[in-house]
Amino acid sequence: MKIEPVKGTRDFYPELMQEIKTIFNSWSSICKKYGYEEMDGPLLEPVQLWQLKSGTEIPEQMYTLTDKSKRKLAIRPELTPTLARMVAEKQKSLTKPIKWFSIPRCYRYEQPQSGRLREFFQLNVDCLGNDDTYSDAEVIAISIDIMLKLGFTNKDFYVRISDRTLLNIILEQLGVKDTKDIFRLIDKKLKITQKEFDTELKKLTKKTKPIKEFLELDNIKSLKKFVKENKISVDSSDLEQLFKYLDNYGYKKYIKFDPTITRGFDYYTKTVFEVFDKSLKYRAIAGGGRYDNLVEDFGGEKISGVGFGMGDVVLSLFMKDKKLMPEYKRDYDYYVTIIPEKDDNTKLKEFAIKVAQKLREKGKVFLELNTRKLNKALAFASRNSIPNVVIIGKTEMQNNSFIVKEMQKKKEKTIKL
Amino acid sequence: MKIEPVKGTRDFYPELMQEIKTIFNSWSSICKKYGYEEMDGPLLEPVQLWQLKSGTEIPEQMYTLTDKSKRKLAIRPELTPTLARMVAEKQKSLTKPIKWFSIPRCYRYEQPQSGRLREFFQLNVDCLGNDDTYSDAEVIAISIDIMLKLGFTNKDFYVRISDRTLLNIILEQLGVKDTKDIFRLIDKKLKITQKEFDTELKKLTKKTKPIKEFLELDNIKSLKKFVKENKISVDSSDLEQLFKYLDNYGYKKYIKFDPTITRGFDYYTKTVFEVFDKSLKYRAIAGGGRYDNLVEDFGGEKISGVGFGMGDVVLSLFMKDKKLMPEYKRDYDYYVTIIPEKDDNTKLKEFAIKVAQKLREKGKVFLELNTRKLNKALAFASRNSIPNVVIIGKTEMQNNSFIVKEMQKKKEKTIKL
Numbered sequence: 001m002k003i004e005p006v007k008g009t010r011d012f013y014p015e016l017m018q019e020i021k022t023i024f025n026s027w028s029s030i031c032k033k034y035g036y037e038e039m040d041g042p043l044l045e046p047v048q049l050w051q052l053k054s055g056t057e058i059p060e061q062m063y064t065l066t067d068k069s070k071r072k073l074a075i076r077p078e079l080t081p082t083l084a085r086m087v088a089e090k091q092k093s094l095t096k097p098i099k100w101f102s103i104p105r106c107y108r109y110e111q112p113q114s115g116r117l118r119e120f121f122q123l124n125v126d127c128l129g130n131d132d133t134y135s136d137a138e139v140i141a142i143s144i145d146i147m148l149k150l151g152f153t154n155k156d157f158y159v160r161i162s163d164r165t166l167l168n169i170i171l172e173q174l175g176v177k178d179t180k181d182i183f184r185l186i187d188k189k190l191k192i193t194q195k196e197f198d199t200e201l202k203k204l205t206k207k208t209k210p211i212k213e214f215l216e217l218d219n220i221k222s223l224k225k226f227v228k229e230n231k232i233s234v235d236s237s238d239l240e241q242l243f244k245y246l247d248n249y250g251y252k253k254y255i256k257f258d259p260t261i262t263r264g265f266d267y268y269t270k271t272v273f274e275v276f277d278k279s280l281k282y283r284a285i286a287g288g289g290r291y292d293n294l295v296e297d298f299g300g301e302k303i304s305g306v307g308f309g310m311g312d313v314v315l316s317l318f319m320k321d322k323k324l325m326p327e328y329k330r331d332y333d334y335y336v337t338i339i340p341e342k343d344d345n346t347k348l349k350e351f352a353i354k355v356a357q358k359l360r361e362k363g364k365v366f367l368e369l370n371t372r373k374l375n376k377a378l379a380f381a382s383r384n385s386i387p388n389v390v391i392i393g394k395t396e397m398q399n400n401s402f403i404v405k406e407m408q409k410k411k412e413k414t415i416k417l
Numbered sequence: 418m419k420i421e422p423v424k425g426t427r428d429f430y431p432e433l434m435q436e437i438k439t440i441f442n443s444w445s446s447i448c449k450k451y452g453y454e455e456m457d458g459p460l461l462e463p464v465q466l467w468q469l470k471s472g473t474e475i476p477e478q479m480y481t482l483t484d485k486s487k488r489k490l491a492i493r494p495e496l497t498p499t500l501a502r503m504v505a506e507k508q509k510s511l512t513k514p515i516k517w518f519s520i521p522r523c524y525r526y527e528q529p530q531s532g533r534l535r536e537f538f539q540l541n542v543d544c545l546g547n548d549d550t551y552s553d554a555e556v557i558a559i560s561i562d563i564m565l566k567l568g569f570t571n572k573d574f575y576v577r578i579s580d581r582t583l584l585n586i587i588l589e590q591l592g593v594k595d596t597k598d599i600f601r602l603i604d605k606k607l608k609i610t611q612k613e614f615d616t617e618l619k620k621l622t623k624k625t626k627p628i629k630e631f632l633e634l635d636n637i638k639s640l641k642k643f644v645k646e647n648k649i650s651v652d653s654s655d656l657e658q659l660f661k662y663l664d665n666y667g668y669k670k671y672i673k674f675d676p677t678i679t680r681g682f683d684y685y686t687k688t689v690f691e692v693f694d695k696s697l698k699y700r701a702i703a704g705g706g707r708y709d710n711l712v713e714d715f716g717g718e719k720i721s722g723v724g725f726g727m728g729d730v731v732l733s734l735f736m737k738d739k740k741l742m743p744e745y746k747r748d749y750d751y752y753v754t755i756i757p758e759k760d761d762n763t764k765l766k767e768f769a770i771k772v773a774q775k776l777r778e779k780g781k782v783f784l785e786l787n788t789r790k791l792n793k794a795l796a797f798a799s800r801n802s803i804p805n806v807v808i809i810g811k812t813e814m815q816n817n818s819f820i821v822k823e824m825q826k827k828k829e830k831t832i833k834l
Contacts, residue, residue: 002716003466003502006490009459011503014517017455035749035783038434042426042536043460043492043522044480049420063461063490065482068526073423073480075460075492085420086428095797097785100431105460105522109485119459134766134786141774241763248770299419332452346658349551353665357558366452368514369551380512 008110008118015328020121022326023312023319024103026149027123031101034142036125039100041082047074049081053267053297061108075107078309079124080291081298087128088300096129096303115283115314125288126307128295133238136271136290136306137245143275143286143308144254150315151324157285160258161273163239164289167259170214173232175207183262186215190260190280219257242271267291271306277318285318286310330384333363334404337377339393345369351397355390355417381407425527425535432745437538439743440729440736441520443566444540448518451559453542456517458499464491466498470684470714478525492524495726496541497708498715504545505717513546513720532700532731542705543724545712550655553688553707553723554662560692560703560725561671567732568741574702577675578690580656581706584676587631590649592624600679603632607677607697637674659688684708688723694735702735703727747801750780751821754794756810762786768814772807772834798824 005011012020028038051059054077062074076082079102087098102124110116125142127135140159147157164183171179185200192200201208210230217223220240227234239257246255263272272289276282288308296302319325336356338348349369356367366386368377374391381389391403401416422428429437445455468476471494479491493499496519504515519541527533542559544552557576564574581600588596602617609617618625627647634640637657644651656674663672680689689706693699705725713719736742753773755765766786773784783803785794791808798806808820818833 001465001469001714002505003463003469005502006459006461006463006484006488009461011459011506012457013503013507014454014456017457021455032748032781033777035747035752035781037431037747038438039431040429040434042423042428044423044426044524044536046420046423048418052418052420063482063484065480067423067480071423085422086430088419089428090430097787099783107461119461130787132766132787134770134784137770138784244767245770248767249774297418330452330454331449335452349549350661350665353551353554353662357666360450364449364452366516367551367555369549370514370547 006118008112010117010119018328019316019325020312023150023315024121026146027103027310028101030142030145030149031123031125033145034099034138036099036101036127036142038102039083039086040102040104041076041079041086043076043105044073045076045082045085047072049085049298050074050077052081053294054078054081055267058108061110063107063109076104077106077108079104079106079122080126080294080307080309083124083126084294084298084300087295087303088298091295091300091303097135098126098128100128101125115317117313121312123286123310123312124307125310126305128305129303130306131292131304133241133271134245136242137249139288139306139308140242140246140255140273141249141251143273143288143310144249144251146310147254147275147285150319152318152322154253155278156318156322157254157275157277159255159273159275160261161239161242161255161271162257162259162261163236163242163270164262164268164272165270166234166236166239167262169234170227170232171211173234174205174210174214174230176205176211178204182211186260187262189215215259217257217259223257223259238270263287263289267294269293273308275310281321282314282318285314330366330386331364332366332384332386334359334365334388334390335377335381335386336365336367336369336390336392336402337374338369339374339391341394348392348394348397352392355392355402358417359390378405378407423535425529427534427536435745436733436742437729440567440732441538443563444520444727445518447559447562447566448540448542450562451516451555453516453518453544453559455519456500456503457519457521458493458496458503460493460522461490462493462499462502464489466502466715467491467494469498470711471495471498472684475525478527480524480526493521494523494525496521496523496539497543497711497724497726500541500543501711501715501717504712504720505715508712508717508720514552515543515545517545518542532734534730538729540703540727540729541724542727543722545722546720547723548709548721550658550688551662553659554666556705556723556725557659557663557672557690558666558668560690560705560727561666561668563727564671564692564702567736569735569739571670572695573735573739574671574692574694576672576690576692577678578656578659578672578688579674579676579678580653580659580687581679581685581689582687583651583653583656584679586651587644587649588628590651591622591627591631591647593622593628595621599628603677604679606632632676634676635673640674640676655687680704680706684711686710690725692727698738699731699735702731747783747803748781749783749801749803751776751782751805751807752794752798752803753782753784753786753807753809753819754791755786756791756808758811765809765811765814769809772809772819775834776807795822795824 058077064074268289269292270290274284275286290306292304356365359365389405405412475494481491685706686709687707691701692703707723709721773782776782806822822829
């Protein structure tokens with residue numbers, strides 16, 4: 001019986017598994033370099049966990065089920081509420097600041113399309129228990145370091161940064177009464193036409209000109225000039241300090257002030273940022289910001305946090321686009337085979353096992369003792385860049401030895417076991 | 418709002434995450450040493466996948482849900498049917514033998530108890546496309562090598578091996594008409610009393626004496642003697658060869674013939690084996706065998722396979738019992754902190770970021786610039802075996818330098834940035 005896999009999921013054959021592991025390894029090595037510890041939560045949690053603070057879209061996209069005790073559960077669509085629950089649970093005994101990362105597999109019922117699947121992995125990086133802007137700088141630096149580790153350069157990507165507190169004050173002083181609606185409109189800006197945007201904006205405020213001018217700003221200097229000219233009373237020192245800290249990381253060339261970045265309205269309280277490919281061909285590669293109330297929402301004490309998420313699907317497409325995804329390669333050091341005799345090969349196989357087991361002290365060994373033709377084995381090794389083919393015939397066995405063929409150097413030597 | 422996690426799941430705080438990663442790393446390093454490639458399938462699959470060949474227990478324990486397209490899906494309770502589906506799907510293009518491993522997270526609705534959880538991880542190791550007994554030996558050798566890698570010795574564990582084809586023939590020739598029932602009874606042997614076993618056995622056959630004698634056998638030699646004495650016509654050469662191959666691996670002392678091993682009746686066709694702690698305190702640590710029809714059952718061509726599964730829950734308990742689980746340790750090379758001034762510390766923090774970023778070229782750096790007292794930082798570093806504490810005060814900053822305190826040697830040195 002043939003059974004079709006579920007739409008929007010992936011079968012990770014070794015080729016695809018290697019790709020995803022390349023991403024996972026870069027994620028985890030960079031997080032560890034910054035002293036972040038790996039954690040994870042359960043895959044199934046009570047649905048309420050995401051009904052509380054994840055907005056309206058995420059709860060609608062959840063895969064839910066009722067278990068045998070009639071509890072309503074969901075497969076996690078994101079990790080953050082689990083993380084908040086876990087911090088709330090052990091808040092007293094956890095040493096602050098808490099620096100954690102995780103690579104959860106998540107599920108969302110979305111329409112599968114390029115860069116969007118129903119099953120995906122998402123790196124989560126979070127620092128909790130520290131109000132200072134240098135923590136915001138640290139998580140942004142991690143996101144940049146990951147991009148560099150994967151081989152991207154400042155020609156390929158940048159991080160667009162804003163501050164929702166600042167944005168709020170400026171928009172209010174420009175006469176916007178309810179900033180919620182205008183945030184939503186700004187968030188849509190890239191997806192709609194300029195004309196649509198203008199029409200919507202006019203509905204929300206009469207002062208469209210300075211707001212449009214504000215949204216065009218692309219550096220702190222022009223922001224300060226704009227604030228002065230429009231007689232807005234706002235303190236932009238935290239944002240300035242964030243840029244200074246990132247300059248100390250050596251990452252000035254990867255960052256840009258961008259007032260059109262607003263992100264997850266229900267969630268973030270101050271710094272917000274998104275990692276983008278410079279051509280804007282893809283959706284955001286990563287996004288995050290500061291959330292100062294989440295743990296409290298899950299029954300804990302107030303503790304501030306800052307973090308981001310980075311999915312594997314868009315990132316992988318972007319890597320392939322820039323030819324940064326390493327080619328699939330079988331990871332063997334030795335391919336061990338025998339020259340079969342016409343009669344019973346049992347003794348030869350027993351000896352080959354001994355040889356293979358000895359070679360495993362030195363490296364990775366693939367043992368293949370089926371009566372495959374030797375030239376086929378060599379062609380396979382060559383095609384898969386396997387450095388050494390070990391050949392064992394009757395003569396070798398009788399001499400307690402084996403032949404190692406170094407594929408690159410095209411050299412052969414006989415070694416005693 | 419406080420939300421309780423789901424029963425039988427685990428919150429992987431960094432301490433528990435390190436434990437599970439210790440297990441995962443041993444699993445994957447040994448599999449790679451044998452040339453097995455990592456793969457994975459989706460977490461959600463159509464329910465039919467497990468209704469086909471997984472027996473009666475597993476389909477009852479599944480977490481199922483109906484998605485928005487009204488398809489009935491299940492969270493995987495085991496990987497093997499997914500693997501068979503994937504092999505069937507690309508059977509022509511996959512180079513044989515297929516040697517794969519995977520570490521899926523699985524879900525089963527069981528009563529949580531010691532060694533049994535609803536959410537668990539299970540290593541799967543499979544070799545497909547090879548009928549030869551040396552493949553059976555290879556996967557058994559992998560299971561042994563994993564136990565050794567984790568620190569167990571032959572005092573702690575052994576692998577109990579049997580052959581279901583052989584068992585079948587012997588039991589039939591001893592006059593058992595339906596071997597299915599007797600297999601089920603043998604499978605229960607350890608869980609029931611001798612008296613209960615005897616009563617049940619009497620219901621199934623009149624020849625209880627030779628059967629009980631047979632089930633007491635514990636080596637190949639006595640098996641051959643028994644077969645001869647009871648005039649049974651059976652060829653035990655494959656099983657003998659399996660033991661010989663494992664001897665060639667150097668693993669004779671870890672294996673034992675045991676006719677009471679029967680395992681998953683619907684599934685395995687020949688070799689069956691289980692890894693057990695010698696005190697028999699726990700359930701089987703791993704179990705597997707040869708399955709020669711599974712891919713065919715999922716719409717593929719006939720291809721034989723042999724493999725095993727090893728869960729994390731019992732293994733972890735057994736490791737702790739034998740004091741083999743490494744203690745939790747924060748994995749930092751440097752802990753960087755500042756001596757705060759009374760006034761603004763921004764310049765000090767900016768400099769500390771530069772120092773930390775420089776040190777990241779050499780190792781893992783935890784940056785903590787909150788105005789924590791220095792002796793607290795040192796106590797934390799000492800408690801967590803962090804080798805170096807980097808201290809930056811105003812003087813150091815002015816000299817473009819920093820102090821490195823080597824915690825073990827209790828030595829301090831000042832280094833220029």
